[in-house]
Amino acid sequence: MINIGILGLGTVGSGIIRIFNENSELIKKRIGDKINVKKVLVRDLHKNRDVEIDKNLLTTNPDDVLQDPEIDIVVEVIGGINPALDFVLKAIENKKHVVTANKEMMAKEGWEILTLARKKGVDVYYEASVAGGIPIxxxxxxxxxxxxxxxxxxxxxxxxxxxxxxxxxxxxxxxxxxxxxxxxxxxxxxxxxxxxxxxxxxxxxxxxxxxxxxxxxxxxxxxxxxxxxxxxxxxxxxxxxxxxxxxxxxxxxxxxxxxxxxxxxxxxxxxxxxxxxxxxxxxxxxxxxxxxxxxxxGAGQMPTASAVVADIIDIIRNIKAGTVNRVVSEYDDYIPVIDMNSIVSRYYIRIRVKDKPGVMASIAKVFGDHGVSLQSIIQKDTKGEEAEIVLFTHDIVEKSISDALVEVRLIPTVIKVESVIREIR
Amino acid sequence: MINIGILGLGTVGSGIIRIFNENSELIKKRIGDKINVKKVLVRDLHKNRDVEIDKNLLTTNPDDVLQDPEIDIVVEVIGGINPALDFVLKAIENKKHVVTANKEMMAKEGWEILTLARKKGVDVYYEASVAGGIPIxxxxxxxxxxxxxxxxxxxxxxxxxxxxxxxxxxxxxxxxxxxxxxxxxxxxxxxxxxxxxxxxxxxxxxxxxxxxxxxxxxxxxxxxxxxxxxxxxxxxxxxxxxxxxxxxxxxxxxxxxxxxxxxxxxxxxxxxxxxxxxxxxxxxxxxxxxxxxxxxxGAGQMPTASAVVADIIDIIRNIKAGTVNRVVSEYDDYIPVIDMNSIVSRYYIRIRVKDKPGVMASIAKVFGDHGVSLQSIIQKDTKGEEAEIVLFTHDIVEKSISDALVEVRLIPTVIKVESVIREIR
Structure with missing residues (x-):
């Protein structure tokens, strides 16, 4: 029997309990062992829960989860950085494997967490942190x-x-x-x-x-x-x-x-x-x-809980196979991120203008001066004295678009550049 | 360094070599080790290959792969049952891990293969056998x-x-x-x-x-x-x-x-x-x-090879972690398969009829007698004396459709039941 402790009994935490309640036989068959939820950290012991759970499992003291030597896996479903990060680091220090659904924590502190986990010889899994139930x-x-x-x-x-x-x-x-x-x-x-x-x-x-x-x-x-x-x-x-x-x-x-x-x-x-x-x-x-x-x-109680429980099962398989850190995913490389000014794409640009002769010519000239060539142009009259111009460019570097738009905004017949949206292909 | 042997250098086999040629640095970084292709079983040593490979690696003797004690992983990309199955069983007997892309073999003999592998303490992976590169x-x-x-x-x-x-x-x-x-x-x-x-x-x-x-x-x-x-x-x-x-x-x-x-x-x-x-x-x-x-x-050289190489990497991670059979996927249960007669769906039925009065009525009566109710009916004149009737039913058990169609075919004004296609939702 594997003991787990859960930090948090909100939407996802309750979903995890629901899965254990509903699919326990199936899971036992798949891993050849029983998963036992030993403690669940909550803020309020007396709150009504929308999931069937033994009230004796609930605690408001994080150490009941983090310090219990019988708990092998700590599941963090609180979210955010504080206090989740502290709890996770403490769990790892105490040689507990960790499963988390916490995207903010993994995005900002994942490196440190994974490095510490490797040092301490435990696994940290975080499938639920991206796109809920979708395996990614x-x-x-x-x-x-x-x-x-x-x-x-x-x-x-x-x-x-x-x-x-x-x-x-x-x-x-x-x-x-x-x-x-x-x-x-x-x-x-x-x-x-x-x-x-x-x-x-x-x-x-x-x-x-x-x-x-x-x-x-x-x-x-x-x-x-x-x-x-x-x-x-x-x-x-x-x-x-x-x-x-x-x-x-x-x-x-x-x-x-x-x-x-x-x-x-x-x-x-x-x-x-x-x-x-x-x-x-x-x-x-x-x-x-x-x-x-x-x-x-990509979200929701049960899909997210599905990913969390899959991670728990994966770690239990590691424990039973006597292995840890089988798959390492932190790297020491740092590949630079390219400045947005240098990306290339096609652009959709919508401009509100005064319906005067020559307005289109002035706009087209500015774009031409910046090397922006236009793939399609739609011009529609909107109200009496206004018109709407929609441009779709050929491939061009972002810098040229930004520079051109600065000048377009200065054209007296241009009322407003309403939208600039990049194309992806 | 991990030595692998490959059985077969057709489309997929060549794709595997191409991946090793192109992505070897990347793979080495991911697993912290080098993969060495030690032997490749081929039918013809002198055939021109569309992939860069040292001719000294090629052999026509399966034992050069199956009996080499230095080879840890045998990759089977021959396909079909004979001789692939024999080779795979021999590899397992010789305590080699196996990666295969062979759907027919895994569908028909997967049970025996996986059971033997478990007994011998080796892993058999087969991601490429279904849907090529798609992780499934x-x-x-x-x-x-x-x-x-x-x-x-x-x-x-x-x-x-x-x-x-x-x-x-x-x-x-x-x-x-x-x-x-x-x-x-x-x-x-x-x-x-x-x-x-x-x-x-x-x-x-x-x-x-x-x-x-x-x-x-x-x-x-x-x-x-x-x-x-x-x-x-x-x-x-x-x-x-x-x-x-x-x-x-x-x-x-x-x-x-x-x-x-x-x-x-x-x-x-x-x-x-x-x-x-x-x-x-x-x-x-x-x-x-x-x-x-x-x-x-779901197919093609490189997507399929991508799945094969991922399996190889997974097994190497097992080897390096000192674990085997971490995930077991053969079960002793046998759930019965339901007879087609008892499935329920909606049916599209296209019937060619003589364009005579009453033909629709006769057909509708037969379906009605068998409890088949119709959701939509399209009738179109095709040629001078013929018409086409297209029916789309409500949910109904397959048996009723089959029985009804036997009788529909006996209606003198019915020329042919052209198509019967089930709906899935």
Whole structure:
């Protein structure tokens, strides 16, 4: 019998207990042993729980989990840095294996955690930290090892994907779609971390570390959220044969890594363009495997708990096989991250202008002066004295677009540059 | 340094060598050791190879691989049962770990092979046997272990998916699409194994064993190929909001397993309906994880070799960690396979009739007598004296459809029951 201790009995913690309650026979058959939840750290002993659990297992004292010599595996499902990081480090110091679902902690402190774990001879698994139930960490560490990974494109935030899907399919504006997501529990009361792309940034940092074998500083990842995407942009995207998705992008180039999170135009026949609602999809290119995509529910109680329990089972298999640190995934390399100014893509640009003769010519001249050539131009009258110009460029370096837009904004007939969205292909 | 021996230097064997040639530094970094290809069994020493390989490594004597005490891992990429099975068993007897890409062997003899391997204390890995490079065996064995798997739906034969895609997108007839697939090397000169569904059957047997924890006899899997699917059926499918795909279906029911391979109607917004060309997709439902799909190239030299090399790396990690049989995946259970007569689905039925009054009434009466209720009816005049009737039923047990169709065929105004295709949802 293997004893585990769980830190946290929120949504994911309760999901873990539910899995043990419902699938215990099956799991016992798969590993030839019983998993025993010995202690669960909670904040409030008397709170009503929506899962069947023996109240005697609950404790408010972290040491009941972290210091119990009979507990082999500590499961951290509190989230955030404090106090989760302290608990995890203490568990490792006490030679306990750790399973965590904590993306922020793994993105920011993963290096230190994994290095300490290796030193102490324990395993730290974190499948649930990225894309919920979708197998992605383990495939990266074990299934794609024959490949040089060239690219990762991920829809790895379910909240923003839900919002963008609602905007696209039902013509909702951003605020209305956000409110709907909040009402359904898909977005939090303060949605900042999701809609500003921070959540996706943490996950990309974790994936890029594994894919490219490098340390990643989360602050090096250019991050732009979806708050400025409008239903008008989505409509134009559709006209042009695209969907707009919040993408996490990791690319290996000769001179370094492209790491960025931003809304992007992606062609409708790309498999990621079909990933809708709260679903996640991670598209990976390797130099042997070609293209694969892993698709599923990137969040939610049971999918996330599914990943946590799979990690617990994996560690139990290690324990029973008498092995530890079988797969090592921290590297000493540091591959530089490329400056956003030097990335190349096609750009969608929407500009509100005064409906005067010559406005298009002035804009086109500025772009031409900066070497930006235009693939398509749509001009529509909106109100009486205003018009809307939508440009779609050929491949061009970001710096030229930024420079051109500074000048475009100075043209007297230009009212506002409404949107600038990169294409990904 | 780990020595491996390879049996076979065909497409996949050459792909493995190519990966070692191209990604050796990367692999060395990942596992902290060098992989040395010590011997490669070939049929012809003097044949020109399209991959760079030292001719001194080649041998025509299997014992140079199977009996060499310095070889730790034997890689079998010959395919088929003879002589591959003999070689694999001999390798295991000689305490060598085995990596194989052989679906037929693993589907038919996997049980015996894995049991012997366990007895002898070696590992046998076979990720490449199903869906080429797509990680599926390892996710089944390690990532989904917290779940009761309820359903697998797979597009796991690239050849037939290519043919059906061409029929759908370019309105080609089956024979023309097959010929095109043959010209492109996607289909063999004798395409039987692909187009009759046998290849998919092997793969389903392997997946079902892992998913449901049971022995599977391949002959228990109902199998129907795509040779009778016409472009007319595909057109009607589209009218009704469906795609037609060759699906491998595994479902856990209270009374046993549904295991079947056949062309099926699948709704256009289902993720599998978007899996086109030679791509594969495997859709899995688990009671915790919900729905996931794994998508990628299900065949081809490099994707398949990618999976083989990942298995080699996994075994090397086991060797270096001093562990073996860490994950066991053979079970002693035998879950019965449910008779096709008892499955329930909706059916698409296309009937050619004489364009006479009362023909629809006679057909409808027969279906009504057998409890089959119709969801939609399309009747079209085709030629002067003939008409085409397309029926789409509500859920009904297969037995009732078969019985009804026996009687429908006896109606004098019925010329031919052209197609009967099950829906999957």
């Amino acid at each position: 960490i383990r495939p990266m560490k074990e299934s794609l090892t024959a490949n040089k990974i060239e690219e990762i494109l991920g829809i790895i935030n379910g909240t923003t994907n839900y919002i963008l899907t609602k905007m696209a399919k039902e013509g909702k504006e951003y605020e209305d779609a956000l409110r709907e997501a909040q009402n359904l529990g898909y977005a939090e009361a303060d949605p900042t971390s999701d809609v500003e792309g921070y959540d996706a940034r943490y996950k990309l940092a974790i994936l890029a570390t594994l894919a490219f074998g490098t340390k990643v500083n989360v602050m090096d990842i250019y991050t732009e959220g979806i708050t400025r995407v409008t239903k008008t942009d989505i409509k134009y995207a559709e006209e042009l044969g695209y969907a707009i998705k919040l993408l996490a992008i990791g690319r290996q180039r000769k001179d370094g890594l492209e790491l960025r999170v931003h809304p992007a135009f992606i062609e409708k026949n790309h498999p990621l363009a079909q990933v809708n609602d709260v679903f996640n999809g991670i598209f990976i290119k390797g130099n042997a495997i070609g293209e694969i995509m892993l698709y599923g529910r | 065996i390892r996710p089944m064995k390690e990532s989904l272990t917290a779940n009761k798997i309820e359903e697998i739906l797979g597009i796991i034969n690239g050849t037939t998916n290519y043919i059906l895609t061409k029929m759908a997108k370019e309105g080609k007839e089956y024979e023309d699409a097959l010929r095109e697939a043959q010209n492109l090397g996607y289909a063999e000169a004798d395409p039987t194994s692909d187009v009759e569904g046998y290849d998919a059957r092997y793969k389903l047997a392997i997946l079902a064993t892992l998913a449901f924890g049971t022995k599977v006899n391949v002959m228990d899997i109902y199998t129907e190929g795509i040779t009778r699917v016409t472009k007319t059926d595909i057109k009607y499918a589209e009218e009704l909001g469906y795609a037609i795909k060759l699906l491998a279906i595994g479902r856990q029911r209270k009374d046993g397993l549904e295991l079947r391979v056949h062309p099926a109607f699948i709704e256009k917004n289902h993720p599998l309906a978007q899996v086109n060309d030679v791509f594969n997709g495997i859709f899995i439902k688990g009671n915790a994880i919900g729905e996931i799909m794994l998508y990628g190239r």
